[in-house]
Amino acid sequence: MSSFLWWQRGIVYQIYPRSFMDSNGDGTGDLVGILSRLNYLEWLGVEAIWISPIFPSPMADFGYDVSDYTDVHPLFGTRDDLDRLVEAAHARNIRVLLDYVPNHTSDQHPWFVESRRSRADPRRDWYLWHAGRENGSPPNNWLSVFGGSAWEWDAPTREFYYHAYLKEQPDLNWRNPEVRAAMLDVLRFWFERGIDGFRIDALRQVFKDVELRDNLPNPGWTPSQPPYESLLPVHSTDQPELLELVAEFRDLADAYPERVLIGELWLPIERLVAYYGVGGRGLHLPFNFHLILSAWNPREIAALIHTYEAALPAGAWPNWVLGNHDRQRVASRVGAPQARVAAMLLLTLRGTPTLYQGDEIGMQDVPIPPEAVQDPVEWRLPGLGRGRDPERTPMQWDDSPNAGFSQVRPWLPLAADYQSVNVAAQKSDTRSMLSLYRRLIELRRASPALSVGSYHQLYVDDTTLVFERDAGDQRRVVALNLSADERALPDAVGSLPVILSTHLDRAAEPATVLRPHEGVLLDSR
Ligand code: GLC
Numbered sequence: 077m078s079s080f081l082w083w084q085r086g087i088v089y090q091i092y093p094r095s096f097m098d099s100n101g102d103g104t105g106d107l108v109g110i111l112s113r114l115n116y117l118e119w120l121g122v123e124a125i126w127i128s129p130i131f132p133s134p135m136a137d138f139g140y141d142v143s144d145y146t147d148v149h150p151l152f153g154t155r156d157d158l159d160r161l162v163e164a165a166h167a168r169n170i171r172v173l174l175d176y177v178p179n180h181t182s183d184q185h186p187w188f189v190e191s192r193r194s195r196a197d198p199r200r201d202w203y204l205w206h207a208g209r210e211n212g213s214p215p216n217n218w219l220s221v222f223g224g225s226a227w228e229w230d231a232p233t234r235e236f237y238y239h240a241y242l243k244e245q246p247d248l249n250w251r252n253p254e255v256r257a258a259m260l261d262v263l264r265f266w267f268e269r270g271i272d273g274f275r276i277d278a279l280r281q282v283f284k285d286v287e288l289r290d291n292l293p294n295p296g297w298t299p300s301q302p303p304y305e306s307l308l309p310v311h312s313t314d315q316p317e318l319l320e321l322v323a324e325f326r327d328l329a330d331a332y333p334e335r336v337l338i339g340e341l342w343l344p345i346e347r348l349v350a351y352y353g354v355g356g357r358g359l360h361l362p363f364n365f366h367l368i369l370s371a372w373n374p375r376e377i378a379a380l381i382h383t384y385e386a387a388l389p390a391g392a393w394p395n396w397v398l399g400n401h402d403r404q405r406v407a408s409r410v411g412a413p414q415a416r417v418a419a420m421l422l423l424t425l426r427g428t429p430t431l432y433q434g435d436e437i438g439m440q441d442v443p444i445p446p447e448a449v450q451d452p453v454e455w456r457l458p459g460l461g462r463g464r465d466p467e468r469t470p471m472q473w474d475d476s477p478n479a480g481f482s483q484v485r486p487w488l489p490l491a492a493d494y495q496s497v498n499v500a501a502q503k504s505d506t507r508s509m510l511s512l513y514r515r516l517i518e519l520r521r522a523s524p525a526l527s528v529g530s531y532h533q534l535y536v537d538d539t540t541l542v543f544e545r546d547a548g549d550q551r552r553v554v555a556l557n558l559s560a561d562e563r564a565l566p567d568a569v570g571s572l573p574v575i576l577s578t579h580l581d582r583a584a585e586p587a588t589v590l591r592p593h594e595g596v597l598l599d600s601r
Contacts, residue, residue, distance in 0.1 A: 080481035080528050082171060083273070083336040083360060086123020087423070087517055088430040092401045093127050093152055094138065095470045096433055098482035104367070105470070105481070107153035111146035111161045113473075113583050114168055116499065120436065121517040124171035126275045126338070128401060134287035136244035136452065138468075139175075140277060141182035145262040159234055162375050164269050169240050171272035173336065178259055180245040187258075188246050195233050202255050203246050204238035205230075206288065217290045218312045219304045223456040226312070240281040240312070242452060250282055250321065255464065273329070276359075279351075283318045302457055314347055323357035330601045336360045338395075338430075345387050352392040361395045361428060367421075368403050372410045374558050378533055381425065381543075385531060394427025399435050405467045406432075408441040413593035416512055416578035417556050420595035423516040424545065424554045426531040431513075434471055434497040438509040441466035442491045450488060474500035507580040515576055519597065525550040535566045540590065542569060553598040557590035564589050572598035 097109030107124050107130065112436035117125060129139035130152040139149070149201070158492040161173045181188055206215040206227075214227035220243075227236040228243040238247045248255050263274065271433050291307035324341070329335040338361040341348055351362035379536050388394055398418055399406045407415035415438050422429045444465045449455070454463025465488055475481030479494045493496065520526040529547035532579040539559035545552045553572055557563050564570070571586045578595040587596050 082302050085527050088124045089122040090432045091125050093130050099564050103484045104487045107157040107161050114419045118168040126173040129175045141245045142177050143182040143185045146265045166468050173270050173273045176274040177277040179281045181249045183244045201252050204249050205235045216288045221304045267332045275338045277340050279339040280313040283315035326357045349387045352389050364395050365397050374536050378536040396425050396427050397430045398422050399432040405441045407438045415597040420578050423520050436513040442469040472498040476497050525552040539563050551600040556595040560592045565589035572600050575599050
């Protein structure tokens, strides 16, 4: 196991900083809050934390609209707080990853303020400005991920600028060498300060077709999907030059010891794996979101694992994600009983798991009354269930008035059930979801088969998935029942002793049957 690096062996835990822990009583989480909860993260057993953006920002997209890449938003604290957090995390062997947002800045970033001043401004070319068509319409049909045209008309300078997300998030022009240099300096700045790596935001968007060709209609689109998906973004995303840039990111990261680059890439598997790069000059971990996208049934999941494993280039390390700050919570998607099976799947698959804060206590999406909505996406894509507040509600630490998250009413409502679903209650309950996560993490970390071993599917049908993980002479079998019925285990594995059941109520006995919504980890030497 020692030949594997920390980001291969361990678990990444995503912190959404606004909602993790508020130390100064303003209702929003902060860096000192995270610091105060490091003992919990150490106890849970995670290897690294990735913190969503903490940089100065007007918060049009809650920090994903950065107005200064090398400072900390006062809401979250100071650069000194971050240094202290990194030091304290490192003292516990926890690495710290930040979020790098290369595709766009805030419209309040000084670069954009200058860029929009005049067509002749030296910063003009730092963003994507274009004349409209003759009839005054935008340069092409490209759509914003958050709805509407991706082009915003700037009346004073009589040109459009491009924004893949909100109009408050203008896209940078990465073909401009000065932009490239300035943005690479950002990575260097944080690496020098001891940051262990980055999750790279919206990576597939970074280059767009120079000729601005129209995107093509998506024949499979229906109005129940976001309007963005009505076109195939063939000319506005995933362009060949991006791989060259990623290689440059990698060279930069490799100048420091054991740094990691994780890319947010919503791409089909065959395109996703291209971002591992050629000759190791790519991302360490192009985020694999396909478990989020897959239907929750054993045959589809088995096929997905097979396709992904088969597509991985030589030397590439896999990874899996079940949830994040942009998607429905896994416990809401698959239901509370299945969420335990999902946890076992995530933590026994081959490849680095990323765990989203709160999933370890089975947090569900919280219904947000209209007057409490914060996420602009809720308004921009009404009725599609794409608003992201429900999965961003405050972490539930205990049963005190603000769930131990804050002294005051938090920025988003708390879950109605926080008095029973919280870290404190689950810590003292040996059969809780949290106890399950902790046991799984502990077993994974201690077992070469589970953390770095090979994967082989043993059996699949409409309800059950069985696979094994092997390393040296250690062999572990995982059997998951994705249904609400009792299922007999295939004979070959039914006599193996149970190491862990997701119900946390049996061990050592032969498995023979899987109860409803049960997953078991079996010892097969
Ligand atoms: C990524 C982030 C999301 C953000 C978007 C624009 O998808 O995860 O939260 O809104 O990029 O930066």
